[in-house]
Amino acid sequence: MKTAVVKTAMKVKRSRGERIFAVFNYILLTILAFVCLYPVWHVLMASFSDGNMLARHRGLLFWPEGFSLEAYARTAQNPSIMTGYLNTLFILVIGTFLDVVMTSMGAYFLSRERVMFKKPIMLMITFTMFFGGGMIPFYLTLKDLHLTGTLWGLIFPFLINTHNLIILRSSFQGIPASLIDAAQIDGASHLKILFMVVLPLSKAILAVMVLYYGVGIWNSWFWATAILRKHEMYPLQVVLREILSTNAASMSTDSGGDSFSVGMTIRYATVVVSTFPILCIYPFLQKYFTKGTMVGAVKE
């Protein structure tokens, strides 16, 4: 109640200039929100449109041009989207799990005190944040380790993201040392302490890790195109890229045929099918993402 009183008192005190600024601010932010939202809305509406009517449409698109689900029907018939989804799910589930386990192990080690070789190991890890072999030696390494031509090549080389490792370490450092010492006195090994004591206490930050790694895996495409040769192994983003670029090529000629117009709505439907799962989930997970950024900010 008291805060409300203070708030109104503050409102009264706002000068004319401040009121003008506030109005200006609201308008500006509304425009920004519109600009961020519109392209996504455009894609969604275009995917429900009739191809020929969409091709003739000019200007902003707020509602579907002649409602049609044909694009979705065609998308459902495309087998590479299904295999793309399955491949991505495979990398997503196994990759995220292994990523989080490996990162936890590293972060736990680095969060312990009185460990003799911690400093050189930490140095060895942070050095990789600033210098690396680069794209070509990395590719040759994968080839050398027989990780090309297999989905494991998209999992093993990306197990630990050093940024995430440091975020998780900062979080583990906040766990009272007495808890860990007590478990050690009871004779528990560090492996056991990590999985039975530390991880159960870190559910929120683990959620952040799952989300960071998960979104990264879901959206990645480059190394898949670099190391995979077979179509049936392509993850969703690579399939998507192919669909988007083949139609873009035919679009640059601007031919107005039937295949062109249906092709356009199919592109949009494919984007919707592959993007909307994540767009529907993130608002509910937003507080976790935000939290992770802040934990990271403290240590950097």
Add this chain to the structure above:
Amino acid sequence: MKGQKRSFWARARKDWIRNRSLYFLMLPPILFYILFHYKPMYGVIIAFKDYSPTVGIAKSPWVGLEHFKRFFSSVYFGRLVRNTFLLNVYNLLFGFPAPIILALLLNEVRSRRFKNAVQTITYMPHFISLVVITGIVKDFCVSTGIFNDVVALFGGERTNLLMNPGLYRSLYVGSGIWSGIGWGSIIYLAALAGVDSQLYEAASIDGAGKWKQLIHVTLPSISPTIITMLILRIGQLMSLGYEKTLLLYNSAVYETADIISTYTYRMGLGNQEWSYSAAVGLFNSAINIVLLLAANRISRKYTETSLW
């Protein structure tokens, strides 16, 4: 000397007894870093060799700086360095302040609901993959696309904007701001939330208006965050963007779009000129690290913030 050595081994022994199971836990991560970070770093020596996959890295003959000489004298060298530099400088100049400005504007919003709505909406592009973002940009740029509707509205001629080298950088930087502004603002909003409200009260008692409060209270309070982010950003100045460039560019705009890392990609994974492309890549990393060290040094000298 000898006594020191013994005490080192004695300490190591004690450490081993105490922390053995801890080191076992660290073994897989260390293995990961050796295999996927340090092995490629060793692989960089092919930049000074004539690498052939059948012979292997160790046995390939040394050629010294030959690949670097070839790159420096290549007709593309000037264009690549200029494009990489300009694209990244524009990206820094416009892309870096954008999230800070958004955070400052959001910080002035009194309605929690409105603030949350704007935040949620502006975070959204962060969750859209680069493949899709560039796909949307391409769609908006074709001659029947929405950007051309604006051009036509002002009486211009409809053209495919992505075929125009003069517009490429604006499209690259603009779409980058679109996708990164909301997400980038989180860290500054966190910093702003930590500013002591008593400072504002004191300032307003002293008669400072909103603008003066911004200059004398807000910005100094969040400047460590800004500087840290800036240093990190400068350190990546030359390395960012090849994934997006590969998705967005086409041979019609190489003149302004082709950057060192995409050239590395075409020479290496495209033409399989392994040693040459590794040399080009190493040149890029070397510039990165020089920029990072310089930025850190300047920052330490003139402000109190530095990475190490």
